[in-house]
Every structure is written in structure tokens, then in C-alpha cells.
Amino acid sequence: MADIRVGRLDDIADGGHKVYATSGREVGVFRVGTKLYAWENHCPHAGGPICQGKIFGQIGEELTPDKRSLGLFYTGQKHIVCPWHGFEFNVETGRHPGDEGTRLKGFPVDVRDGDVWLRLPG
Numbered sequence: 001m002a003d004i005r006v007g008r009l010d011d012i013a014d015g016g017h018k019v020y021a022t023s024g025r026e027v028g029v030f031r032v033g034t035k036l037y038a039w040e041n042h043c044p045h046a047g048g049p050i051c052q053g054k055i056f057g058q059i060g061e062e063l064t065p066d067k068r069s070l071g072l073f074y075t076g077q078k079h080i081v082c083p084w085h086g087f088e089f090n091v092e093t094g095r096h097p098g099d100e101g102t103r104l105k106g107f108p109v110d111v112r113d114g115d116v117w118l119r120l121p122g
Contacts, residue, residue: 007116012036015078019051023120026051029109030091032078038109038118039080039094044102048084055091056081080104 006020006029017030019041026041028051043050058077062070079088079097089096094104108119 001119002122004118004120005115006118009036009111009114009116012116015055017051017055019049020118022118025120027107027118027120028052028080029116029118030055030080032091035092036109036111036116037092037094038107039089040105040107042105043082043084043087044104045082045085045087048082048087050080050082050087050089050104053081053083055079056088058088058090058097 004022006022012018012029012031014031014033017028019026019028028039028041030037039051041049041051055078057074058079059072060075061072064070078091080091081088089104094106096102110117
């Protein structure tokens with residue numbers, strides 16, 4: 001594993017992200033409050049550039065026992081939506097909301113003296 005400096009924390013707004021090309025791969029770094037999450041820019045569905053997708057709040061739907069809708073609501077979770085086919089993944093966990101086995105490949109990321117560092121395989 002190698003630690004690689006990719007940029008400055010100040011370059012990523014809260015709720016935003018940046019995609020970095022380093023060590024032969026592209027990695028998206030997402031900022032949620034004071035936390036950072038790093039995901040390989042590769043959608044497990046069909047190989048699309050997942051980290052170049054839009055970020056949306058996950059929508060839930062409240063149903064009655066007989067399956068009538070009582071309305072839609074935001075769950076508070078943020079999802080990355082793949083620009084190729086619309087597959088969604090939780091920004092914080094990398095998991096697809098409907099299939100626990102489908103997830104993004106993540107990397108450790110931290111901040112040192114205002115710099116963003118990734119730990120990538122050598």
C-alpha cells in the first residue's frame with residue numbers, strides 16, 4: 001500500500017466531490033461534513049464512471065399495509081447515481097440500496113495538514 005497526496009481538502013466543498021487520476025486508476029473523493037469517502041471510479045454494474053455521476057438524496061416511500069402510497073420522502077442518505085444506467089450507491093457505505101452484494105470498491109482516505117491522502121495498493 002502506498003500513501004498518495006491527491007489534493008487539498010479546501011478544494012472539495014461539503015456535499016461535493018472530486019475525481020483524481022493517480023497510480024493508474026481514477027478515484028472519487030466525496031466530502032460529507034467532516035468525513036471523506038474514496039471510491040474507485042468504476043461502477044460494478046457495467047463499468048461506468050460512477051464518481052462522475054450526480055449526488056442525490058435517497059427517496060423513500062411510505063406504504064400502507066395494502067401497498068397504497070402515503071407519499072415520498074428523503075431518507076437523509078446521499079447516493080451517487082451512475083451516469084450510464086442510473087445505478088445508485090450510498091456515498092458513505094458504497095452499497096447499492098437493493099443488493100447488499102453490489103458495492104463500490106473503496107480506499108482509505110484521510111486529511112493531513114489540509115492535504116487529502118489516499119492509501120492505494122502498490
